Amino acid sequence: SQKIEQNSEALNIQEGKTATLTCNYTNYSPAYLQWYRQDPGRGPVFLLLIRENEKEKRKERLKVTFDTTLKQSLFHITASQPADSATYLCASGAGSYQLTFGKGTKLSVIP
Amino acid sequence: EPEVTQTPSHQVTQMGQEVILRCVPISNHLYFYWYRQILGQKVEFLVSFYNNEISEKSEIFDDQFSVERPDGSNFTLKIRSTKLEDSAMYFCASSDGVSSNQPQHFGDGTRLSIL
Numbered sequence: 360s361q362k363i364e365q366n367s368e369a370l371n372i373q374e375g376k377t378a379t380l381t382c383n384y385t386n387y388s389p390a391y392l393q394w395y396r397q398d399p400g401r402g403p404v405f406l407l408l409i410r411e412n413e414k415e416k417r418k419e420r421l422k423v424t425f426d427t428t429l430k431q432s433l434f435h436i437t438a439s440q441p442a443d444s445a446t447y448l449c450a451s452g453a454g455s456y457q458l459t460f461g462k463g464t465k466l467s468v469i470p
Numbered sequence: 471e472p473e474v475t476q477t478p479s480h481q482v483t484q485m486g487q488e489v490i491l492r493c494v495p496i497s498n499h500l501y502f503y504w505y506r507q508i509l510g511q512k513v514e515f516l517v518s519f520y521n522n523e524i525s526e527k528s529e530i531f532d533d534q535f536s537v538e539r540p541d542g543s544n545f546t547l548k549i550r551s552t553k554l555e556d557s558a559m560y561f562c563a564s565s566d567g568v569s570s571n572q573p574q575h576f577g578d579g580t581r582l583s584i585l
Contacts, residue, residue, distance in 0.1 A: 450513075
């Protein structure tokens, strides 16, 4: 079965810098990867989806890449702000409707 | 913006009791889901529901669990005889179901505490 790994449990960066979060998958290449934001005590909120045949996707200060050779997706937040502090989850659907989530990376943006 | 709503926000139940968690998905969505998140762990899929029947379920979703769409707006998860290990956040989600690679919209969850 597919496994999604987010190896960094926590990432601290200075306000204004670019945060880069990593998501690795094992086994077969998923048809797409999704990124969600989760605040404490809240449900995940969808941010971006990138398909297997897309190299890069952007939305405002967010950018996601998909590298099938490295079996990896990178999630970037440019010009980070304290309000970006949250846990970011990577998820794969692999053609099915159920999502397999990584454990998440807790991002702290320090003013 | 339309959202998924879940009630109650916190449920405390004695072990062995039945519990029903309720959700109102986004009105024009066709696929509905339940996930759970044990404290400090990853979000785990339980079940998906489409066209009034279960379309997929995980190993976690055993005979103690059931789902129902009793009317046009509610979607419920029932745990028949709760165990201590059922303590978790339970999230309901919905998607428009056009294809499997659509975003899922999550509610803010019900925190279930089994005593």
